[in-house]
Amino acid sequence: VSGRIALEMGMDAGFAEQLVHAAPMHDIGKIGIPDHVLLKPGKLDDEELSIMRSHPQLGAEILDKSSSPLIKLAYTVALYHHEKWDGSGYPFGMKGEEIPVEARIVAVADVFDALLSKRPYKEAWPVEKAVEEIKSQANRHFDPQVVAAMLSCLPDLIAINAKWREE
Incomplete structure (x- = not known):
């Protein structure tokens, strides 16, 4: 989806291919989050939320200091994928184009996947509802250009998501 x-x-095919391989590492820091927080079926309390919000930096620590272009890209995605277009994200409160474009792309792709997926704390959403949610968050959570690109290739993204679920 990210690729x-x-x-x-309009990004080149080489970058898109690298992003396809880097994007799945965006949550690698969650291996450092205790299961009682990670798998909690209900809403997280403030302490649990603080623990969960440490995963971008934990992921960056895991991926840091690699000379591999792929791992460097994954590092950036892991560290910044929870920043929000309006500056209300974490861990740094970056906003707009301060956030690396690869992290802005993965943020949209990740939420699209998360909304379409059943999780311990929620049922899977229908595609139409997921798309409406993402559209409603353009200029808030998400870069509006990334949302526009997502909408332009939505049939492909739905097919990619369905294929991934079958595998």
Whole structure:
């Protein structure tokens, strides 16, 4: 999904391919989050939320100091994928184009996947409802250009998501 959005935004095929491989590492820091927080079926309390919000930096620590271009890209995605376009995200409160474009792309792709997935704390959403939620968050949570690119290639993204679920 991330790679297809990158292509739709006019990025070259090499970058898009690297992003396809880097994006799945965005939550690697969650291996450092205790299961009682990670798998909690209900709403997280303030302490649990603080623990959960440490995963971007934990992921960056895991991926840091690699000379591999792929791992460097994954580092950036892991560290910044919870920053929000309006500056209300974490861990640094970055906003707009301060956030690396690869993290802005993965943020949209990740939420699209998360909304379409059943989780311990929620049921899977229908595609239409997920798309409406993402559209409603353009200029708040998400870069509006990334959302526009996502909408432009939505049939491809739905097919990619369905294929991934079958595998």
